[in-house]
Amino acid sequence: MLRPLVHFFVIGGLLFSAKAVYEARRIEGPDITVRVSTDANRAELESTIRDAILLNEAVRYGWDKRDPVVYTHLIRNMRFIEPDSTGDDLTLYKRALEMNMQAHDPIVRARLLYRAREALSYVPEDRMPSAEDLEAHREANAERFQREGRVRFQHVFLSRSKRGDSLPADASAIRQQLSTLGDESPKGLGDPLPGLRSEQSATPSKLEDDYGAEVARVVGEAVVGVWRGPASSVYGLHFIRVTSKEPAYLPALDVIVAEVRADWLREVRDELRKERMGALRDAYTVHIERVP
Amino acid sequence: MPRSLFPVLLVLSLVVVATVAAGCGKDTAPFVDELGRCADFDELRRVYWGDTHIHTNLSFDANMQGTRTTPKDAYDFARGETIPLQPYTETGAPTRDATIDRPLDFVMLSDHAEFLGTLKVCNDPGSAGYGEPECVAYRAAMEFDADPSSVQIVFVSINGHLAFPPDESRYPTLCGPNDAFCLEAGMDVWREVVNEAQKAYDRSDACEFTTFPGYEWSGNPAGKNLHRNVMFKNENVTDLPYGYFDEPYVEGLWARLREECIDADNGCDTLTIPHNSNLSEGIYFENKMANGEPFSAEYVETRAAMEPVIEIYQHKGNSECYPGEITEDELCGFEVIPFSNLGTTNGSQITQPDPRGFLRHAYGEGMKLEASFGTNPFQYGITAATDTHISAPGFVAEDDFKGHGGAGQPNRFLPPPQGFPDIEYLSGGGLTAVWAEENAREAIFSAIRRKETFGTSGPRIVVRMFGGWDYPSNLCDAEDLVAQADDGGVPMGGTLAPQPGSSAPKFVVSAKQDAASVPLQRIQIVKGWLDGDDYQVQVYDDVAGDKNNGASVNLNTCEPQGEGFGDLCRVWEDPNFDPAQRAYYYARVIENPTCRWTTYQCVAEAYDCENPSREIDLDCCDPAAGLNVARCTDIEPLCDDPDSLPPVDARCCVPRVEPTIQERAWTSPIWYQPPT
Numbered sequence: 001m002l003r004p005l006v007h008f009f010v011i012g013g014l015l016f017s018a019k020a021v022y023e024a025r026r027i028e029g030p031d032i033t034v035r036v037s038t039d040a041n042r043a044e045l046e047s048t049i050r051d052a053i054l055l056n057e058a059v060r061y062g063w064d065k066r067d068p069v070v071y072t073h074l075i076r077n078m079r080f081i082e083p084d085s086t087g088d089d090l091t092l093y094k095r096a097l098e099m100n101m102q103a104h105d106p107i108v109r110a111r112l113l114y115r116a117r118e119a120l121s122y123v124p125e126d127r128m129p130s131a132e133d134l135e136a137h138r139e140a141n142a143e144r145f146q147r148e149g150r151v152r153f154q155h156v157f158l159s160r161s162k163r164g165d166s167l168p169a170d171a172s173a174i175r176q177q178l179s180t181l182g183d184e185s186p187k188g189l190g191d192p193l194p195g196l197r198s199e200q201s202a203t204p205s206k207l208e209d210d211y212g213a214e215v216a217r218v219v220g221e222a223v224v225g226v227w228r229g230p231a232s233s234v235y236g237l238h239f240i241r242v243t244s245k246e247p248a249y250l251p252a253l254d255v256i257v258a259e260v261r262a263d264w265l266r267e268v269r270d271e272l273r274k275e276r277m278g279a280l281r282d283a284y285t286v287h288i289e290r291v292p
Numbered sequence: 293m294p295r296s297l298f299p300v301l302l303v304l305s306l307v308v309v310a311t312v313a314a315g316c317g318k319d320t321a322p323f324v325d326e327l328g329r330c331a332d333f334d335e336l337r338r339v340y341w342g343d344t345h346i347h348t349n350l351s352f353d354a355n356m357q358g359t360r361t362t363p364k365d366a367y368d369f370a371r372g373e374t375i376p377l378q379p380y381t382e383t384g385a386p387t388r389d390a391t392i393d394r395p396l397d398f399v400m401l402s403d404h405a406e407f408l409g410t411l412k413v414c415n416d417p418g419s420a421g422y423g424e425p426e427c428v429a430y431r432a433a434m435e436f437d438a439d440p441s442s443v444q445i446v447f448v449s450i451n452g453h454l455a456f457p458p459d460e461s462r463y464p465t466l467c468g469p470n471d472a473f474c475l476e477a478g479m480d481v482w483r484e485v486v487n488e489a490q491k492a493y494d495r496s497d498a499c500e501f502t503t504f505p506g507y508e509w510s511g512n513p514a515g516k517n518l519h520r521n522v523m524f525k526n527e528n529v530t531d532l533p534y535g536y537f538d539e540p541y542v543e544g545l546w547a548r549l550r551e552e553c554i555d556a557d558n559g560c561d562t563l564t565i566p567h568n569s570n571l572s573e574g575i576y577f578e579n580k581m582a583n584g585e586p587f588s589a590e591y592v593e594t595r596a597a598m599e600p601v602i603e604i605y606q607h608k609g610n611s612e613c614y615p616g617e618i619t620e621d622e623l624c625g626f627e628v629i630p631f632s633n634l635g636t637t638n639g640s641q642i643t644q645p646d647p648r649g650f651l652r653h654a655y656g657e658g659m660k661l662e663a664s665f666g667t668n669p670f671q672y673g674i675t676a677a678t679d680t681h682i683s684a685p686g687f688v689a690e691d692d693f694k695g696h697g698g699a700g701q702p703n704r705f706l707p708p709p710q711g712f713p714d715i716e717y718l719s720g721g722g723l724t725a726v727w728a729e730e731n732a733r734e735a736i737f738s739a740i741r742r743k744e745t746f747g748t749s750g751p752r753i754v755v756r757m758f759g760g761w762d763y764p765s766n767l768c769d770a771e772d773l774v775a776q777a778d779d780g781g782v783p784m785g786g787t788l789a790p791q792p793g794s795s796a797p798k799f800v801v802s803a804k805q806d807a808a809s810v811p812l813q814r815i816q817i818v819k820g821w822l823d824g825d826d827y828q829v830q831v832y833d834d835v836a837g838d839k840n841n842g843a844s845v846n847l848n849t850c851e852p853q854g855e856g857f858g859d860l861c862r863v864w865e866d867p868n869f870d871p872a873q874r875a876y877y878y879a880r881v882i883e884n885p886t887c888r889w890t891t892y893q894c895v896a897e898a899y900d901c902e903n904p905s906r907e908i909d910l911d912c913c914d915p916a917a918g919l920n921v922a923r924c925t926d927i928e929p930l931c932d933d934p935d936s937l938p939p940v941d942a943r944c945c946v947p948r949v950e951p952t953i954q955e956r957a958w959t960s961p962i963w964y965q966p967p968t
Contacts, residue, residue, distance in 0.1 A: 041383075043383055044383065069417060069418055069419070069420070069422065072420060072423070073422075073423045076423055107417065107422065107423050107428075110417045110422075111417035111418070111422070112417075113417075114416070114417040114418065115417075115418070147496055147498035147500065148498065148500070150331060150332075159858065159859050160858050161857040161858050161859050161860060162768075162859070162861075187771065187772070188771050188772070189771065190771055191769070191771070191859075192768070192769075192770060192771055192772075192773040192774070192802060192861070193802075193804055193859055194339065194754040194755065194756045194802050194803060194804050194859075195338055195339050195754055195756075195804075197334065197336070198771060200332075200334070201331065201332060202332070203498075205395075209394050209752075209807070209808075210807060211807055212807045212808075233807065233858075234805060234807055234811070234858045235804055235805070235807075235858035235859050236858060236859075251495075251496035251497075251498070254323070255323065255495045255496045255497075256494075256495060256496055258490050258491045258493075258495075259491060259492075262491045
């Protein structure tokens with residue numbers, strides 16, 4: 001009855017479309033009872049139910065009897081409890097199954113849950129993204145991949161440490177000089193500061209990190225081609241002339257393909273996990289037994 | 293020699309090649325990471341900030357301390373996103389989080405190589421070693437309600453393999469026959485580490501974020517730290533991350549890296565970054581090779597080539613200099629932790645560090661070796677890092693300190709830490725800055741290789757230093773200072789050749805404060821030289837700025853007081869230069885005083901020493917930790933008779949941790965080599 005669902009689950013959706021999942025919800029599924037502590041909260045209850053469903057699916061598919069790790073582990077257990085046994089691996093394994101050891105062993109349980117969870121988020125080959133898919137994903141989620149705009153500007157700096165009390169007067173004199181510069185470079189004017197250039201480009205956030213909020217604001221608000229300032233920073237006074245502004249942009253797919261692919265796969269895995277778990281959850285009838 | 297690797301390598305390398313080919317071929321257009329691809333390319337070079345020492349949940353120690361954040365989380369954190377921090381509740385909700393104040397430009401994750409595979413084996417039920425008793429014990433120790441003492445036992449039983457003597461170093465038993473389980477799993481994890489670095493690397497011309505694949509080689513025989521971080525320039529890496537169990541001597545590590553990377557002609561390049569020489573009990577710079585013999589010429593060449601820079605500072609203390617050694621230097625006491633090795637650090641056993649484990653000693657020894665071999669094996673440039681074990685690169689803020697784990701407080705167990713979140717001697721760590729043409733792998737790796745780097749104790753103090761013979765005395769007034777200095781000399785990390793006819797070298801040092809921190813106080817130049825075999829050091833104080841500027845801190849509020857300097861610059865000439873003597877010069881840029889993290893936390897809490905009711909009260913009333921500073925001042929006259937005081941007050945009489953610090957930047961030295 002639930003065979004299609006199990007197949008879907010085991011091979012990660014290779015054979016099943018969303019339609020099949022939908023249809024599966026109308027199929028009467030297994031009936032299980034889940035025991036939870038009386039003081040378990042809602043999240044703990046849901047987590048316990050999900051684990052129980054996944055374990056049940058794993059057992060229904062027979063992983064507890066066919067999984068290589070379970071096989072090795074059960075043999076190890078048998079050799080531990082029967083150290084004098086001369087039986088070969090297969091014999092010991094069969095005896096372990098006869099004892100139903102796999103049903104109670106915590107390592108077997110963890111292994112089965114692991115395989116089940118992996119299967120839930122498995123992305124089948126036909127769902128792997130093509131270049132077109134990635135391009136569409138890049139465009140649809142542009143805000144995730146967008147790069148900050150940049151400002152190109154000329155910069156004249158007057159150091160407070162160096163000029164001390166003469167800073168205001170020096171600033172007035174510089175302002176006067178700059179007003180006559182026109183499009184000429186201000187090279188040679190002002191003081192050096194590590195990392196500062198008379199002409200450079202930067203993003204607004206980098207400017208704020210380097211010189212503080214006021215300089216970043218003045219640059220951000222500046223009209224192209226006009227000297228602005230002085231803006232004050234912890235270092236002194238800054239005159240700025242923006243020469244061009246480049247808006248934020250979305251890089252081409254070929255340069256950010258690894259980023260886009262990783263983001264796409266994250267989304268699809270989440271989607272598949274929720275979809276498949278939801279289908280299983282709907283198909284199952286779960287009875288809750290509260291235990292102290 | 294690595295042991296038992298070949299059978300596994302043979303099979304797995306085919307798998308790796310096949311997987312990489314399958315994963316990369318489909319949609320990826322050729323990408324060439326050439327110099328000049330970034331919009332902010334600057335041939336005079338810009339400063340970029342990074343952290344090259346970061347542990348995530350892939351490191352065994354971090355993992356057992358409850359760190360659940362992944363390499364991706366670490367990259368997200370460095371780019372400004374908030375990440376969760378332990379302790380976690382039983383339902384898996386974090387009780388703390390962390391956010392960096394400003395994003396970093398570049399990052400290298402450095403999870404411990406030795407247990408990358410071990411953790412996967414123990415956590416992956418698909419692994420053949422999953423049911424091994426050590427794994428079972430590990431998983432029991434990771435249960436929410438595990439007893440802390442049993443956690444410690446499991447931690448020591450596995451992590452303790454790093455302290456075995458080199459000839460006895462071996463993988464844990466759980467790794468199976470010929471260590472195959474862990475080698476195979478380790479290779480998988482390493483591939484994921486490289487893949488994550490690839491995903492996070494910004495290949496657009498915005499060049500916002502650069503990543504480097506890396507890991508930590510973590511040998512510490514008998515607790516004596518010899519760790520190195522291994523940094524790869526790009527995704528062309530060795531198949532295995534070679535750890536202490538594969539190569540128990542660093543010579544073996546270098547040989548592997550040379551053979552399989554540098555000399556392999558496959559686009560691979562790599563270097564190693566030593567760190568925490570302060571915790572080596574003085575053996576880090578010992579003139580002894582793996583075979584017990586003194587250095588050979590080949591060893592000296594190899595070490596100089598493989599280790600261009602060293603980590604001078606991180607959350608487990610300062611490795612620059614030990615107070616009172618070689619010369620008086622009042623600033624050597626900065627964040628020197630009172631532990632001699634990693635074992636005593638882990639156990640918080642106060643033990644005196646060996647001064648021979650500090651860089652100042654190494655610089656002198658290196659010049660002596662250079663006199664013999666013609667190459668200085670310790671001609672290190674400078675970096676600094678956090679060594680965070682909570683996936684939080686660059687998380688250095690004193691006023692937002694959450695503890696970095698490592699050898700500190702694990703903070704794994706609930707209730708959330710009410711006292712200090714780390715051992716009080718440990719700190720937030722530092723940052724590496726590089727002068728590079730752009731924020732991309734080629735430019736940054738090259739900057740580290742040529743040592744045009746500096747380290748800071750956390751703040752983004754920017755410093756640039758050049759050495760030359762003919763700099764004009766007014767160079768600091770020149771708007772094109774950098775172009776002139778570059779043309780007429782060498783940048784930090786470089787070597788000055790003799791110039792006949794010149795009297796003494798000149799150095800131009802230019803620095804600016806962190807825009808988000810306090811002003812600078814002064815620039816110092818530290819000179820070391822060899823007079824025959826006699827190694828001497830002199831600290832030239834107040835090269836620029838003012839040591840006595842009166843700046844201080846209000847210890848009741850942590851508010852900084854007094855004036856300082858937004859920027860400082862000076863052309864300085866060595867007044868005692870002897871052209872026949874080998875010498876080095878580095879700059880130390882000092883901030884005005886600020887509160888240490890311990891003091892910030894005490895000030896932020898309304899503690900009451902008379903009626904301590906919480907852990908934080910006890911911490912803050914204990915001067916060994918953070919100090920009730922005002923109270924200590926009040927009772928100072930009574931300290932002559934501590935027995936007459938209540939215990940809390942008596943502790944105030946013997947403070948061990950300073951309430952304030954002076955954060956700083958250290959440049960890579962410029963070296964002078966006399967004529968041969």
